[in-house]
Amino acid sequence: MxxxxxxxxxxxxxxxxxxxxxxxxxxxxxxxxxxxxxxxxxxxxxxxxxxxxxxxxxxxxxxxxxxxxxxxxxxxxxxxxxxxxxxxxxxxxxxxxxxxxxxxxxxxxxxxxxxxxxxxxxxxxxxxxxxxxxxxxxxSGDSPLTERETDVLTSAQSGGTNADIARELHLSEGTVRNYLSSAIGKTGARTRAEAVRIAVENGWL
Amino acid sequence: MxxxxxxxxxxxxxxxxxxxxxxxxxxxxxxxxxxxxxxxxxxxxxxxxxxxxxxxxxxxxxxxxxxxxxxxxxxxxxxxxxxxxxxxxxxxxxxxxxxxxxxxxxxxxxxxxxxxxxxxxxxxxxxxxxxxxxxxxxxSGDSPLTERETDVLTSAQSGGTNADIARELHLSEGTVRNYLSSAIGKTGARTRAEAVRIAVENGWL
DNA sequence: ACATCCGCGTGACATCTGTCACATCGGTGC
DNA sequence: GCACCGATGTGACAGATGTCACGCGGATGT
Structure with a gap:
C-alpha cells in the first residue's frame, strides 16, 4: 500500500x-x-x-x-x-x-x-x-417483468406493430398482445409506448 | 498567434x-x-x-x-x-x-x-x-415537419394517447390525429412510435 | 400431490389509431 | 386577385390495440 x-x-x-x-x-x-x-x-x-x-x-x-x-x-x-x-x-x-x-x-x-x-x-x-x-x-425495486414481457417491450422499442413484434420473436400476434397488456399493467402505463418509456427509465430493458 | x-x-x-x-x-x-x-x-x-x-x-x-x-x-x-x-x-x-x-x-x-x-x-x-x-x-436534408407536426411528435414522445396530446397542446383530438398522420407519412413510418424514433434519430425534435 | 407461475395460444369485444375527404381561415408569393 | 400552404376542425371508416376469459403444458415450491 x-x-x-x-x-x-x-x-x-x-x-x-x-x-x-x-x-x-x-x-x-x-x-x-x-x-x-x-x-x-x-x-x-x-x-x-x-x-x-x-x-x-x-x-x-x-x-x-x-x-x-x-x-x-x-x-x-x-x-x-x-x-x-x-x-x-x-x-x-x-x-x-x-x-x-x-x-x-x-x-x-x-x-x-x-x-x-x-x-x-x-x-x-x-x-x-x-x-x-x-x-x-x-x-423502485427489481423489475416486475417476466423474461418474455421484457423481450416484447424491447422489441416494441423500435415502434413496430404487433405483427412486427410477433414475427421478430416467433410468437402469435395474440400472444404479443397479451404480453404487452400485462407489461402495461405492471408498469402502470396506459399505452405500450409509455410502458417502454417507464421500463427504459428504470433500466429494466 | x-x-x-x-x-x-x-x-x-x-x-x-x-x-x-x-x-x-x-x-x-x-x-x-x-x-x-x-x-x-x-x-x-x-x-x-x-x-x-x-x-x-x-x-x-x-x-x-x-x-x-x-x-x-x-x-x-x-x-x-x-x-x-x-x-x-x-x-x-x-x-x-x-x-x-x-x-x-x-x-x-x-x-x-x-x-x-x-x-x-x-x-x-x-x-x-x-x-x-x-x-x-x-x-438526410432538413426536417420535413411543420412546426405543429414537430410539437405533436414531441408531445407523443412520452407515450400518451391522442387525448393526452390534445390536452397538452390545446387541440382537438381529431387535429392531433391529422398531424400525427401527416408526420407518419413524411417520416415514412408506420406508427407514431416509429415516427418519433425516426425524428429523434435525425435530430428533428 | 397440489398450488402457483410462466410461456404460449385462441376468441371476443370495446376502444384507440391512422387515413381520407372536406371545410374554414390567415398568410405568402407572383 | 388567385393559388398555395399551414393551422385547425369535423365526420366516417378500416384496421390496430388493449383487455378479458379461458385453455394447455411444464417447472417450481411446499
Missing part, C-alpha cells in the same frame, strides 16, 4: 471522454492506465493481456454492455475489481451491476476531482456506490 | 467529463480554462464574466440546450467562437448548430489527442466540422 502503482483499465465508447479520463487519471502518481478500450467485447481480452488491478467500465458500449462485460470479467479474471461509471443513473443498472459483482458504481455527474480517490478506494477493497442511486434502486 | 493563451469556456452537464476535459486541455501551455459550467442557461453569464476566446459546448444540457446557448452567445457576445461537442451525431443537430453560427461541430468519438488542435484551429478562425456527420446531414 505504501507506494504501489494501481494498474487501471479504461473502457468507454466515447474516445474523447476515454482519452480525457486517461490523461486526468494518468497524472496521479499512483495510477497507471495500462489499457484503453472502446467496446465492451474488448474488455476481457485487454484485461487478460494487461493484468490491471481496477477496471473502470462504462455501462453503455457497443459490442457488449458494461454490465455483461463486468460479469465476464468476474468469471475470467476474478481478481480485477470493477468500477462501473454511467451516464444514466438507472436503478436497474445498479441492481444488475451489483449482481455482476462490481465493486463500485458511480454516475458521470460525480466531480472529476473525486474519481482518483474512488479508484484508490476500490483498489483498497472498498465498495463505492452512488448513494442517491442506491436509494432510488431500493425504492 | 506567437504565444497568446487561448481562453476557453467549458460547458458539459456531466461533471466527470467536464472536469476531465478541463484537466486535459489545461495541460496545454497555450490553453487556459477560464470557466466551467454544467447547465446551458449558465453559459452566457459565464461568458460575459470571463471573456473567453472559445466556448466548448455540449448539445445535451439541462436548463437550455447547447445549440440555443450558442445562438444566445452569438447575440450577446459575438466575438466568442463556439465549438459544439455532442454524444449523438444527429444530422439535425449539426444543421441547427450551423444556423446558430457555431464555428465547429465534433462528436465525442473524436480522439482526445486531437481536441486541443481543434480548439486552436477554431481560435485561429477556422471551421471544424465532423466530415461524416456533414455528409449525413446533407443526405
Amino acid at each position: 505504501t507506494d504501489r502503482t494501481i494498474r487501471l483499465l479504461l473502457a468507454d465508447d466515447q474516445a474523447l471522454v476515454r482519452g480525457a479520463l486517461a490523461t486526468m487519471l494518468g497524472l496521479e502518481s499512483d495510477i497507471e492506465v495500462v489499457a484503453e478500450v472502446g467496446r465492451g467485447d474488448e474488455v476481457v481480452a485487454a484485461a487478460l493481456g494487461t493484468n490491471p488491478d481496477v477496471a473502470l467500465l462504462d455501462v453503455e458500449m457497443p459490442g457488449l454492455d458494461g454490465i455483461t462485460a463486468a460479469a465476464d470479467l468476474r468469471e475470467r479474471a476474478p481478481g480485477i475489481r470493477v468500477l462501473m461509471v454511467t451516464t444514466f443513473g438507472r436503478p436497474g443498472y445498479l441492481r444488475r451491476a451489483m449482481k455482476a459483482g462490481v465493486a463500485g458504481f458511480v454516475v458521470k455527474d460525480t466531480p472529476a476531482k473525486r474519481l482518483a480517490a474512488i479508484v484508490r478506494d476500490i483498489d483498497a477493497g472498498m465498495r463505492v456506490i452512488d448513494p442517491e442511486l442506491a436509494a432510488e434502486s431500493l425504492a | 506567437t504565444d497568446r493563451t487561448i481562453r476557453l469556456l467549458l460547458a458539459d452537464d456531466q461533471a466527470l467529463v467536464r472536469g476531465a476535459l478541463a484537466t486535459m486541455l489545461g495541460l496545454e501551455s497555450d490553453i487556459e480554462v477560464v470557466a466551467e459550467v454544467g447547465r446551458g442557461d449558465e453559459v452566457v453569464a459565464a461568458a460575459l464574466g470571463t471573456n473567453p476566446d472559445v466556448a466548448l459546448l455540449d448539445v445535451e444540457m439541462p436548463g437550455l440546450d447547447g445549440i440555443t446557448a450558442a445562438a444566445d452567445l452569438r447575440e450577446r457576445a459575438p466575438g466568442i467562437r463556439v465549438l459544439m461537442v455532442t454524444t449523438f451525431g444527429r444530422p439535425g443537430y449539426l444543421r441547427r448548430a450551423m444556423k446558430a453560427g457555431v464555428a465547429g461541430f465534433v462528436v465525442k468519438d473524436t480522439p482526445a489527442k486531437r481536441l486541443a488542435a481543434i480548439v486552436r484551429d477554431i481560435d485561429a478562425g477556422m471551421r471544424v466540422i465532423d466530415p461524416e456527420l456533414a455528409a449525413e446531414s446533407l443526405a
Whole structure:
C-alpha cells in the first residue's frame, strides 16, 4: 500500500471522454492506465493481456454492455475489481451491476476531482456506490417483468406493430398482445409506448 | 498567434467529463480554462464574466440546450467562437448548430489527442466540422415537419394517447390525429412510435 | 400431490389509431 | 386577385390495440 502503482483499465465508447479520463487519471502518481478500450467485447481480452488491478467500465458500449462485460470479467479474471461509471443513473443498472459483482458504481455527474480517490478506494477493497442511486434502486425495486414481457417491450422499442413484434420473436400476434397488456399493467402505463418509456427509465430493458 | 493563451469556456452537464476535459486541455501551455459550467442557461453569464476566446459546448444540457446557448452567445457576445461537442451525431443537430453560427461541430468519438488542435484551429478562425456527420446531414436534408407536426411528435414522445396530446397542446383530438398522420407519412413510418424514433434519430425534435 | 407461475395460444369485444375527404381561415408569393 | 400552404376542425371508416376469459403444458415450491 505504501507506494504501489494501481494498474487501471479504461473502457468507454466515447474516445474523447476515454482519452480525457486517461490523461486526468494518468497524472496521479499512483495510477497507471495500462489499457484503453472502446467496446465492451474488448474488455476481457485487454484485461487478460494487461493484468490491471481496477477496471473502470462504462455501462453503455457497443459490442457488449458494461454490465455483461463486468460479469465476464468476474468469471475470467476474478481478481480485477470493477468500477462501473454511467451516464444514466438507472436503478436497474445498479441492481444488475451489483449482481455482476462490481465493486463500485458511480454516475458521470460525480466531480472529476473525486474519481482518483474512488479508484484508490476500490483498489483498497472498498465498495463505492452512488448513494442517491442506491436509494432510488431500493425504492423502485427489481423489475416486475417476466423474461418474455421484457423481450416484447424491447422489441416494441423500435415502434413496430404487433405483427412486427410477433414475427421478430416467433410468437402469435395474440400472444404479443397479451404480453404487452400485462407489461402495461405492471408498469402502470396506459399505452405500450409509455410502458417502454417507464421500463427504459428504470433500466429494466 | 506567437504565444497568446487561448481562453476557453467549458460547458458539459456531466461533471466527470467536464472536469476531465478541463484537466486535459489545461495541460496545454497555450490553453487556459477560464470557466466551467454544467447547465446551458449558465453559459452566457459565464461568458460575459470571463471573456473567453472559445466556448466548448455540449448539445445535451439541462436548463437550455447547447445549440440555443450558442445562438444566445452569438447575440450577446459575438466575438466568442463556439465549438459544439455532442454524444449523438444527429444530422439535425449539426444543421441547427450551423444556423446558430457555431464555428465547429465534433462528436465525442473524436480522439482526445486531437481536441486541443481543434480548439486552436477554431481560435485561429477556422471551421471544424465532423466530415461524416456533414455528409449525413446533407443526405438526410432538413426536417420535413411543420412546426405543429414537430410539437405533436414531441408531445407523443412520452407515450400518451391522442387525448393526452390534445390536452397538452390545446387541440382537438381529431387535429392531433391529422398531424400525427401527416408526420407518419413524411417520416415514412408506420406508427407514431416509429415516427418519433425516426425524428429523434435525425435530430428533428 | 397440489398450488402457483410462466410461456404460449385462441376468441371476443370495446376502444384507440391512422387515413381520407372536406371545410374554414390567415398568410405568402407572383 | 388567385393559388398555395399551414393551422385547425369535423365526420366516417378500416384496421390496430388493449383487455378479458379461458385453455394447455411444464417447472417450481411446499
